[in-house]
Amino acid sequence: MSRSVKNHIFSAVTKLALCLCAAVLGFLLLSIMWQGGRAISLDFILSPARDFGTSGGIVFQILGSLLLVVTAALIVLPIAVGTAIYRECYMQLAQNKARLDTVLYALNAIPSISYGIFGLIFFVNILGTGLSWFVGSLILAMMMLPTLTLASHAAMQALPKSYRENAQALGLSQGEIIRHVILPQSSGGIVTGLMISLARAIGETAPIMFIATAFSGVSLPQSLLEPVASLPTHILALAQQSTDPQALQNAWGASLVLVSFVAAFSALAFYIRQKFSHLGQR
Amino acid sequence: MLQNTHLQIVSDQTETAAISMKNFSAYFGEACILSDVSFDVPSRGVTCLIGPSGAGKSTLLRTLNRINGETQTASFTGEVDVLGKPLIEGYPDVTILRRKVGMVFQSPCVFPRSISENVLFGRRDKKLSKTERRTLVETCLKDAGLWSEVSKRLDKPALNLSLGQQQRLCIARALAMTPDILLLDEPTASVDPVSARVIEDLLTRLSSKMTIVMVTHNIAQTKRVADHVVFLCDGQIVEAGAKTDMFSRRSCDKTRTYLTEEFCDC
Ligand SMILES: Nc1ncnc2c1ncn2[C@@H]1O[C@H](COP(=O)(O)OP(=O)(O)OP(=O)(O)O)[C@@H](O)[C@H]1O
Numbered sequence A: 001m002s003r004s005v006k007n008h009i010f011s012a013v014t015k016l017a018l019c020l021c022a023a024v025l026g027f028l029l030l031s032i033m034w035q036g037g038r039a040i041s042l043d044f045i046l047s048p049a050r051d052f053g054t055s056g057g058i059v060f061q062i063l064g065s066l067l068l069v070v071t072a073a074l075i076v077l078p079i080a081v082g083t084a085i086y087r088e089c090y091m092q093l094a095q096n097k098a099r100l101d102t103v104l105y106a107l108n109a110i111p112s113i114s115y116g117i118f119g120l121i122f123f124v125n126i127l128g129t130g131l132s133w134f135v136g137s138l139i140l141a142m143m144m145l146p147t148l149t150l151a152s153h154a155a156m157q158a159l160p161k162s163y164r165e166n167a168q169a170l171g172l173s174q175g176e177i178i179r180h181v182i183l184p185q186s187s188g189g190i191v192t193g194l195m196i197s198l199a200r201a202i203g204e205t206a207p208i209m210f211i212a213t214a215f216s217g218v219s220l221p222q223s224l225l226e227p228v229a230s231l232p233t234h235i236l237a238l239a240q241q242s243t244d245p246q247a248l249q250n251a252w253g254a255s256l257v258l259v260s261f262v263a264a265f266s267a268l269a270f271y272i273r274q275k276f277s278h279l280g281q282r
Numbered sequence B: 001m002l003q004n005t006h007l008q009i010v011s012d013q014t015e016t017a018a019i020s021m022k023n024f025s026a027y028f029g030e031a032c033i034l035s036d037v038s039f040d041v042p043s044r045g046v047t048c049l050i051g052p053s054g055a056g057k058s059t060l061l062r063t064l065n066r067i068n069g070e071t072q073t074a075s076f077t078g079e080v081d082v083l084g085k086p087l088i089e090g091y092p093d094v095t096i097l098r099r100k101v102g103m104v105f106q107s108p109c110v111f112p113r114s115i116s117e118n119v120l121f122g123r124r125d126k127k128l129s130k131t132e133r134r135t136l137v138e139t140c141l142k143d144a145g146l147w148s149e150v151s152k153r154l155d156k157p158a159l160n161l162s163l164g165q166q167q168r169l170c171i172a173r174a175l176a177m178t179p180d181i182l183l184l185d186e187p188t189a190s191v192d193p194v195s196a197r198v199i200e201d202l203l204t205r206l207s208s209k210m211t212i213v214m215v216t217h218n219i220a221q222t223k224r225v226a227d228h229v230v231f232l233c234d235g236q237i238v239e240a241g242a243k244t245d246m247f248s249r250r251s252c253d254k255t256r257t258y259l260t261e262e263f264c265d266c
């Protein structure tokens, strides 16, 4: 077989793979939009659920989901950025760096249901917190930690060494270098990482279903220790009543809203990365 | 090895050397990069560090403000005095040393901020008023010979400047710290001949106010700007002295060969 024929075949195969990939994504998105679009109205988004979600809307599920992930983000951000700074600026031994990386990758690989079970056993059973959104946020924060730490650290590592050397030569202390060179230069990467981990966290069902969410009859929590409603667990509950067409339709609607949030976070991540890389090059 | 003649040129109050090294040896891990180096850099004037690639010039320069110390494997033995105080014990807070001993690296590195922010980057003291800041920016940029080119766009990103302008901005940034010693590692290596001459003139002017130590591969440049020359080869000092001595018959064969033929077989 001649070389050019091989080349053609190879490029055709890769093209086919790309098309397949795009087709799956497109089919999924289109069906969610098609089915969900029929359920969605302003009323659906703005009114509370009734009759176990088969009628009414999903306003408290939306608010609950946002509350869960935003709190998780607030918890995880300082820990992840702190760890990344420590890894980049203070850790001396290459051995320890490798150990930390192993731990982070291992954390990343833990299935989300394990986090849920851990939360159930440790917080709900042993500490007796009951179903509470704050514990849910804690568990989500734990799940986001490796992703965000690795993203933050990658952003810091990508900075040219000369930045730090020049700042040192100007007599800046380690703390000043972190504050004025490393953090501002890597903030784009950190925020992008945060958005990506938010996009993942908001769709997670397993870690929160046993510990943070109630399926019906909840509005906004009055304290840290009250449960919330959330989109993914709501969809799960509706899908279990799949014989009821009204429940299914509402599940599609809630799915569409959830996917929109994921898309919004991802788009924001993309936008921030663009904006910051532009800032860096001006 | 410095001859007494040029120590007498400088006035009484500056009689002590700005930098003095005695039996200095530097290592990266096991490898000995500089061995048993001893020389003095007199206060004021331009001291040029010359020698073939890999001789250890950058290593020597980077020792003087302890940037090398940031490298894990780096270590040294011997005595180094900077501004009359031992390099390590005399400066428990390394940032104080680095504010007195400014450094400009071979390739310019400006921060992705405005021109005036870059000049003030090392000045973290909150006490400076707005007018003081503006004057400082202006004097430093004028000293660095950059003012006329950038005075209209101080708030514009520094990354838009040409490489030669960025290098002068780096010099201005170092000057803003009002250092007593300025170290420059091949400051004209990445700029065109015209900008190089601008930087040379600037160094000559500055040398009346501070001690300048500069690494260069350019013999003609050494001839133009140096007051003193240190010739380094294979981690050892071949010869050090006033420029006039080094470029005259009085220098040793090895030095003369390097200076005239720019070739070294050491
Ligand atoms: N971080 C380091 N780790 C190990 N060896 C190093 C390190 N930095 C420099 N060296 C070695 O030290 C020796 C001297 O290097 P140095 O950069 O001081 O030479 P130089 O005289 O400045 O050369 P050039 O004129 O090419 O810049 C070289 O052999 C180099 O490989």
Ligand SMILES: [Mg+2]
Pocket (backbone or CB within 6 Å): B057, B058, B059, B185, B215
């Ligand atoms: Mg060098």
